[in-house]
Amino acid sequence: MSKQHMASSSELYQRACALLPGGVSSPVRAYGAVGGEPPVMVRGEGAYIYDADGRQYLDFVQSWGPLVLGHAYPDVVQAIIEQARLGTTFGAPCEGEVTLAETVHELTGIESLRFVSSGTEATMSAIRLARGATGRDKVLKFAGCYHGHADHLLVSAGSGLVTFGEPSSAGVPKAFTECTLVLPLDDEAALCQLFAEQGHEIAAVIIEPIPANNGLLVQRPEFLKTLRRLTRESGTVLIFDEVISGFRIAPGGAAEQLGIEPDMVCYGKIVGGGLPVGMFGGKRALMNHLAPLGPVYQAGTLSGNPLAMAAGQATLQALRSLGGWDRLEQLGQHLERLVGPLLAARGYSLVRQGSLFWMNLQAGEPPRCAECIHEDSAARYRPIFHSLLAEGIALAPSAYEVGFLSLAHTEAQIDHFAEALGRALARVPAV
Numbered sequence: 444m445s446k447q448h449m450a451s452s453s454e455l456y457q458r459a460c461a462l463l464p465g466g467v468s469s470p471v472r473a474y475g476a477v478g479g480e481p482p483v484m485v486r487g488e489g490a491y492i493y494d495a496d497g498r499q500y501l502d503f504v505q506s507w508g509p510l511v512l513g514h515a516y517p518d519v520v521q522a523i524i525e526q527a528r529l530g531t532t533f534g535a536p537c538e539g540e541v542t543l544a545e546t547v548h549e550l551t552g553i554e555s556l557r558f559v560s561s562g563t564e565a566t567m568s569a570i571r572l573a574r575g576a577t578g579r580d581k582v583l584k585f586a587g588c589y590h591g592h593a594d595h596l597l598v599s600a601g602s603g604l605v606t607f608g609e610p611s612s613a614g615v616p617k618a619f620t621e622c623t624l625v626l627p628l629d630d631e632a633a634l635c636q637l638f639a640e641q642g643h644e645i646a647a648v649i650i651e652p653i654p655a656n657n658g659l660l661v662q663r664p665e666f667l668k669t670l671r672r673l674t675r676e677s678g679t680v681l682i683f684d685e686v687i688s689g690f691r692i693a694p695g696g697a698a699e700q701l702g703i704e705p706d707m708v709c710y711g712k713i714v715g716g717g718l719p720v721g722m723f724g725g726k727r728a729l730m731n732h733l734a735p736l737g738p739v740y741q742a743g744t745l746s747g748n749p750l751a752m753a754a755g756q757a758t759l760q761a762l763r764s765l766g767g768w769d770r771l772e773q774l775g776q777h778l779e780r781l782v783g784p785l786l787a788a789r790g791y792s793l794v795r796q797g798s799l800f801w802m803n804l805q806a807g808e809p810p811r812c813a814e815c816i817h818e819d820s821a822a823r824y825r826p827i828f829h830s831l832l833a834e835g836i837a838l839a840p841s842a843y844e845v846g847f848l849s850l851a852h853t854e855a856q857i858d859h860f861a862e863a864l865g866r867a868l869a870r871v872p873a874v
């Protein structure tokens with residue numbers, strides 16, 4: 444079955460480090476936060492991935508979300524092969540983008556949308572569009588929400604108070620983030636005050652409706668409803684960044700689950716079925732500001748790429764025909780039933796939304812804002828992570844990242860995970 448690889452995982456990683464900074468193409472893949480060397484993968488099938496040494500891992504990362512059907516799902520592979528035979532890119536309108544747009548519209552109700560090649564491009568373009576359409580410059584984001592790596596969104600917050608964007612990456616000029624405001628999540632009072640003072644100057648608010656990039660910071664619906672009300676009253680474009688939650692939480696994403704209609708949405712990950720796709724969309728009147736219809740420029744050589752469209756279409760079709768959303772919820776409930784008590788016995792807790800889960804390694808109520816996560820969480824996570832990895836179970840190499848279930852996972856695999864987690868938890872102190 445598995446192809447023989449001449450180079451070991453460790454050899455490949457050393458070669459990677461010689462040419463790729465940190466040995467990776469994206470920093471979250473490095474093991475800086477947990478220590479050690481990441482295994483180099485050569486193959487994935489269903490819920491499993493395999494490294495160059497032939498080691499098998501039960502994978503709860505699933506490429507950080509896109510693989511809702513698991514690795515190398517046969518229909519997706521077939522769709523990619525068939526499209527590859529017909530051509531991989533045309534630089535002209537293609538059938539695949541029309542069919543995928545129609546499927547997205549049917550599932551989500553989004554009136555008008557544009558495909559891009561990553562979540563970063565989706566959020567960056569949505570914000571440009573909101574600024575172009577409103578004629579305003581300021582943008583509000585929330586501490587702990589990640590929206591990709593566009594300069595003006597790489598901003599962290601001081602806790603408690605609204606901060607004017609301090610870049611959180613070197614190489615981002617202060618001037619680029621001066622129009623980015625940051626507030627803590629879960630704080631209606633701060634939100635109301637900001638909108639009372641500056642609402643009419645704010646082009647857009649961008650938020651992950653289910654913040655899943657700094658732990659899983661499930662928001663109170665009232666907070667999100669207040670945000671919807673204030674943005675509507677001030678003519679501010681409300682953007683839901685559903686790059687993780689889109690097509691995972693429900694056919695219409697978190698917006699559908701919450702019953703809140705944003706003005707725009709950004710999708711990524713699942714919509715590309717494991718190939719590089721992002722998408723942003725919303726009301727037609729707003730989207731018509733985009734070139735070629737309107738003055739807001741946005742473009743991409745490989746946008747709407749036929750291969751990626753085929754993978755996305757096959758993924759959404761399978762999700763639909765398998766009743767994917769109910770099944771993901773079932774699997775999530777199973778995991779919660781087993782893992783919740785294990786964590787609770789140590790004073791910790793499991794946070795779960797559908798097929799997303801996060802181990803909250805601190806006592807008390809699960810946090811709802813980034814500032815509420817105790818810094819000891821990272822040290823507690825390390826031995827758990829390595830104990831699981833040694834048993835062939837792959838979680839994200841960071842205490843702040845969520846786990847992903849896919850339709851390829853089974854109850855038996857989740858049982859296996861829970862047993863291994865029980866052994867791993869014995870290695871960390873209870874709180």
Ligand SMILES: Cc1ncc(COP(=O)(O)O)c(C=O)c1O
Binds near residue numbers: 562
């Ligand atoms: C909520 C959210 N928005 C945007 C992005 C950026 O997407 P990409 O990595 O495809 O650029 C991510 C990536 O994880 C994300 O989680």
